[in-house]
Amino acid sequence: MTATVERQARHAGFLRTWVFSTDHKTIGRQYLLLGLLWALAGGLLAGAMRWQLAWPDTRVPGWGQVGPEAFNMMVTMHGTIMVFFVAMPILLGAFGNFLIPLMIGARDMVFPRLNMMSVWTFALASLVLLASFFVPGGAASAGWTAYPPLSARAEYTGVDWGMNLWILALALEFASFLMGGVNYLTTAMVLRAPGMSLLRMPMTVWQQLIAAALFLLSVGPLIAGAVMLLLDRTLGTGFFAPDLGGDPLLWQHLFWFFGHPEVYVVFLPPLGFVLDVLPVFARKPLFGHRWIIGATAVAGGLSFVVWAHHMFMSGMDPRLAMPFSVTTILISVPFAFIVFAMIATLWRGSIRFDTPMLWALGFLTMFIVGGLTGIFNGSAPADIYINNTYFVVAHFHYTLFSAVVFGGLAGFTYWFPKMSGRLLSEPLGKAHFWLTLVFFNVTFFPMHHLGLAGMVRRIADPLQYEYLVPHQWLNVVATVGALGLLASQLVLVANVARSLLAGRRAPANPWQANTLEWLAASPPPHLNWGPSLPVVHRGPYEYSVPGLAEDWLPQAAPAGRTV
Amino acid sequence: MLRSMVDWMGWLPENVSTFGGDIDGLLRLIFVLTVAWFLITFGTLGAFLVLYRRRPGRRAAYVRGERLREASWVLVPVAVVLVLDLWVDFRGAPVWARVKIDRPAEALSIQVTGRQFSWEVVYPGPDGRFGTADDRQFLDEIHVPAGAPVRLVLRSKDVIHSFFVPNLRLKQDAVPGRDIEAWFEATRPGRYELPCAMLCGFGHSGMKGWLVVHPPEEYAAWVREQWS
Numbered sequence: 001m002t003a004t005v006e007r008q009a010r011h012a013g014f015l016r017t018w019v020f021s022t023d024h025k026t027i028g029r030q031y032l033l034l035g036l037l038w039a040l041a042g043g044l045l046a047g048a049m050r051w052q053l054a055w056p057d058t059r060v061p062g063w064g065q066v067g068p069e070a071f072n073m074m075v076t077m078h079g080t081i082m083v084f085f086v087a088m089p090i091l092l093g094a095f096g097n098f099l100i101p102l103m104i105g106a107r108d109m110v111f112p113r114l115n116m117m118s119v120w121t122f123a124l125a126s127l128v129l130l131a132s133f134f135v136p137g138g139a140a141s142a143g144w145t146a147y148p149p150l151s152a153r154a155e156y157t158g159v160d161w162g163m164n165l166w167i168l169a170l171a172l173e174f175a176s177f178l179m180g181g182v183n184y185l186t187t188a189m190v191l192r193a194p195g196m197s198l199l200r201m202p203m204t205v206w207q208q209l210i211a212a213a214l215f216l217l218s219v220g221p222l223i224a225g226a227v228m229l230l231l232d233r234t235l236g237t238g239f240f241a242p243d244l245g246g247d248p249l250l251w252q253h254l255f256w257f258f259g260h261p262e263v264y265v266v267f268l269p270p271l272g273f274v275l276d277v278l279p280v281f282a283r284k285p286l287f288g289h290r291w292i293i294g295a296t297a298v299a300g301g302l303s304f305v306v307w308a309h310h311m312f313m314s315g316m317d318p319r320l321a322m323p324f325s326v327t328t329i330l331i332s333v334p335f336a337f338i339v340f341a342m343i344a345t346l347w348r349g350s351i352r353f354d355t356p357m358l359w360a361l362g363f364l365t366m367f368i369v370g371g372l373t374g375i376f377n378g379s380a381p382a383d384i385y386i387n388n389t390y391f392v393v394a395h396f397h398y399t400l401f402s403a404v405v406f407g408g409l410a411g412f413t414y415w416f417p418k419m420s421g422r423l424l425s426e427p428l429g430k431a432h433f434w435l436t437l438v439f440f441n442v443t444f445f446p447m448h449h450l451g452l453a454g455m456v457r458r459i460a461d462p463l464q465y466e467y468l469v470p471h472q473w474l475n476v477v478a479t480v481g482a483l484g485l486l487a488s489q490l491v492l493v494a495n496v497a498r499s500l501l502a503g504r505r506a507p508a509n510p511w512q513a514n515t516l517e518w519l520a521a522s523p524p525p526h527l528n529w530g531p532s533l534p535v536v537h538r539g540p541y542e543y544s545v546p547g548l549a550e551d552w553l554p555q556a557a558p559a560g561r562t563v
Numbered sequence: 564m565l566r567s568m569v570d571w572m573g574w575l576p577e578n579v580s581t582f583g584g585d586i587d588g589l590l591r592l593i594f595v596l597t598v599a600w601f602l603i604t605f606g607t608l609g610a611f612l613v614l615y616r617r618r619p620g621r622r623a624a625y626v627r628g629e630r631l632r633e634a635s636w637v638l639v640p641v642a643v644v645l646v647l648d649l650w651v652d653f654r655g656a657p658v659w660a661r662v663k664i665d666r667p668a669e670a671l672s673i674q675v676t677g678r679q680f681s682w683e684v685v686y687p688g689p690d691g692r693f694g695t696a697d698d699r700q701f702l703d704e705i706h707v708p709a710g711a712p713v714r715l716v717l718r719s720k721d722v723i724h725s726f727f728v729p730n731l732r733l734k735q736d737a738v739p740g741r742d743i744e745a746w747f748e749a750t751r752p753g754r755y756e757l758p759c760a761m762l763c764g765f766g767h768s769g770m771k772g773w774l775v776v777h778p779p780e781e782y783a784a785w786v787r788e789q790w791s
Contacts, residue, residue: 067765068765068766068768068769071768072762072764072767075762141765142762143762147723147761147762149722149723149739150722150723150763156679156721156722156764157764242738242739242740242741243739243740247740248738248739248740249738282615282623284623284624284625284626285625285626285627285628286628287627287633287637288627288628288634289627291629291634313725313734313736313760314736314738315717315735315736315741318659318664319664321659322652322655325655325659326652329648329651329652330645332644333641333644333645333648336641336644337637340604340637340641341628341637343604343608344637345628346611346615347611347615348624349611349615349623349624350615350618350622350623351611351612351616351617352617361608361612364608368600368601368605372597372600372601375593375596375597375651376593376594376597379589379651379655380655381585381656382590382655384663384732384733384734385575385590385729386590387734387760388725388727388761389760448571449568449571449574452574453575453576454575454729454758456727457762458767459758459767459768459769460768461768461769464769465756465758466756467756543623543625544622544623544624545625551622551623
């Protein structure tokens, strides 16, 4: 296979090199580009929503009046885009594709053509989702969770083809990530370089694989549900229609059986980035490396038996609530282990505060807040009050935004030199981090208070409720934060543009890191390595080994230089 | 302002139900526990970042944390987390049972049916039975006496709605095709807002009703007026 690919690569024209490429690095960059474009759309939708919430029924600059229909569409599409079209393509699609072969010492994915099909299926899903904005009735507006009967009949929302295309786009997206997931798992099983035992794989690879496995195991029920929903909508079947003998709660079970593991599918890859960044910048082995792998597996397993915590108020048998509440709160045990192990990694380290490390620490601190507020939601009796309020919105942005943005940017700034061959500016990077951290908290911290004051989710105008009027100033604060958060991203754009146009060339290993990807040139050539594959001699986190001159010891180095 | 941002529990609206105090107590317990963990983890993390920042001539310690003896530095606090988790569960279970499972046998029954975008409220009338001629229907207004248990039968005519009275600490979805029961006993007369807590279409924002809690004698007068 390698010889064929090599021959093709030598003669490849522009299209084969940059568009229809089977190179895992190009495919990773394609996922990154698509994900970033969607992030812009999802972010602008959030900005318009926040404007409407702070100053209801005033004109949103660049949009116009946001009516209640448009608001519901924005709520729905913001969630859909951010989870399925930003977090997954960037964290799994881009980083998974780019890094897995490089980190395990392979030349490419095991199925390069399947990999290309995966990214192009995702591009098709993107097109379908984009088209859904422009059909009569507009895009889906039944929430990103698409609860029937609201989502099952056009008359309830006024959205007809927008909802059908939403289902189709998601189905294509799932197909794309199923292809990706099979590829990741098989590649890691069969293409590891000599000496790369499973326990020598870096955490990024481990977390990508666990995420892929969770996705493969959980997505089936949702695909079944999506088919039923589409049939209910187009052929008038009644899977979810009570007047035809169906049950609306069936969808909620199928959706959340997928939905909770899905949260970890999105969360684990950036957790892996941060677990890889911390040792490099603390110059210390990752504390309890194998224990963390075990803890993640436990959390992944638990994620299959917590789904009904999204349904405490749904009308399911109330005797089911406490068992699900117990499993949910138990999830804090493996994650507490991981958080404490991260903190312990810093203990007696020699910590450098470069931009990737700042993002990693931002992830850690914000995730602690989000993890703690999860206890409120996880407790079924407390959830009687908290459920469907802004407290929940605050909680999942502290966990997921911290993962996708803080964790994602830890990975982005850490591997950017490898991906592009250029260095980013440290001052711009630091400015971007601090602005994002501050505005993130200005946006989402007050949502805890709004939720406790009883503000429910997905309302377009808080001033319609007398009990919320005295708290409206907090909505203004959150909106100012959100606009600041959006504006701060211009610093990132400037930094990346400056770097690509005029940045300093990156050396192969700018951070003095141990893992294999830093052995390849920046950016790595087609097929990554020279004539022979790297040979691995040790685990990925051998920093500050006693008796050696350097404080790092690459995985592929035969032996360290002694003092 | 800073104080009010720190004291989260001060943001809860006034509680006017018999079980609301239990829920507030549980929220307060979780709040105290999570604030304690927040201070411990942020304090430790902050201290490490300052103490172990890079300084010339100092090398990081080679600690892998793989052996049980090392890992126990982390396992012990994890065990504490587990104990506190179970505490929250054990404190929570009776509260859940009180609100959602053990409903009082004798109560004033009211049918509350959600539809896009209002609540239809039906009283059984003097004969105490629904579906008879003396039923009375109201829109977006529920009248109840203070100090007496009320049984709600929640229904929906179209999509899922969610019955939420922040002051009662009561929330329950209303699902088409099901009769879902809920109950409460209000302790304080007053008018309390009732927002729909589940996205239910373009009129979701603004779909709200009022719970009017009367003193018992005023409620009796209201009943006489309606069924005279």
